[in-house]
Amino acid sequence: MIQDIGTHYYHNEYTPVPPSEQDFILCYNEKTVLIKKTEDSFLLPRFCDIPNWEKEPYIYLFSIDEHHFYILPKLEPSLLSGFTFEDLVIFRNENPKELCFALITGFHLFSWYKSRKFCGKCGQKLLPGTKERMMYCPHCHNREYPKISPAVIVAIRNKNKLLLSKYAGRNTTRYALIAGFTEIGETLEDTVKREVMEEVGLRVKNIQYYKSQPWGLSGSVLSGFYCDLDGDDTITLDQTELSTAQWFEREEIPYDDYDVSLTREMMIQFKKGLY
Numbered sequence: 001m002i003q004d005i006g007t008h009y010y011h012n013e014y015t016p017v018p019p020s021e022q023d024f025i026l027c028y029n030e031k032t033v034l035i036k037k038t039e040d041s042f043l044l045p046r047f048c049d050i051p052n053w054e055k056e057p058y059i060y061l062f063s064i065d066e067h068h069f070y071i072l073p074k075l076e077p078s079l080l081s082g083f084t085f086e087d088l089v090i091f092r093n094e095n096p097k098e099l100c101f102a103l104i105t106g107f108h109l110f111s112w113y114k115s116r117k118f119c120g121k122c123g124q125k126l127l128p129g130t131k132e133r134m135m136y137c138p139h140c141h142n143r144e145y146p147k148i149s150p151a152v153i154v155a156i157r158n159k160n161k162l163l164l165s166k167y168a169g170r171n172t173t174r175y176a177l178i179a180g181f182t183e184i185g186e187t188l189e190d191t192v193k194r195e196v197m198e199e200v201g202l203r204v205k206n207i208q209y210y211k212s213q214p215w216g217l218s219g220s221v222l223s224g225f226y227c228d229l230d231g232d233d234t235i236t237l238d239q240t241e242l243s244t245a246q247w248f249e250r251e252e253i254p255y256d257d258y259d260v261s262l263t264r265e266m267m268i269q270f271k272k273g274l275y
């Protein structure tokens with residue numbers, strides 16, 4: 001999965017040290033990221049790639065092993081010759097894996113910082129925290145912490161079959177599992193039952209937690225659950241959310257080649273007869 005980065009270690013502690021010239025710069029524009037493509041991989045910009053890098057204002061994000069990652073709010077991307085903005089989906093199938101994880105995790109933080117420039121209570125400009133990863137209002141003392149939206153991924157079993165679906169309005173051939181965000185006041189198990197009923201009109205039982213996964217593209221943490229169909233297997237599709245949903249025999253379950261998503265791992269585990 002995207003967070004499995006082998007022997008590398010993701011340091012999430014907030015230690016906003018100044019950058020050095022070999023540290024990495026994450027530069028996003030909407031859902032694209034600035035990289036330099038190589039024959040079989042890609043490079044991220046480093047501070048030594050820009051002139052007068054010591055003078056650039058920076059936001060410290062995190063570290064992987066000894067490498068620090070930063071956003072530069074005032075960076076002029078054209079200073080980085082040879083680098084181009086590429087669609088963020090490269091994180092799905094590129095190497096090295098630890099940099100792909102950095103791309104998607106940095107995107108979550110970038111999106112949060114971009115939406116937290118002003119205080120939601122009094123409208124004054126927010127300042128970055130010095131000891132914690134948060135934005136602080138010097139006027140009314142409001143604190144804004146990083147926003148993570150909990151969501152569930154649901155694998156619905158019907159004896160030897162699994163329910164697979166496709167999202168509406170997306171150009172993807174990939175099958176997915178039922179998914180949705182947790183509402184205020186719900187347990188994760190409540191979310192499972194509600195989302196399954198809303199999207200495909202089915203009742204479920206034996207809800208069993210599997211694993212979780214950070215998913216920066218949607219600013220969420222995903223919790224995966226297996227469950228069993230309870231009663232009638234007739235699907236009533238919510239066509240605003242899904243374009244299709246159907247039962248697949250275990251042996252016929254298709255999955256894509258890229259080893260990044262919790263959804264894919266759960267489909268494969270069922271296919272192998274392990275769940």
Ligand SMILES: [Zn+2]
Binds near residue numbers: 120123124138141142
């Ligand atoms: Zn304020």
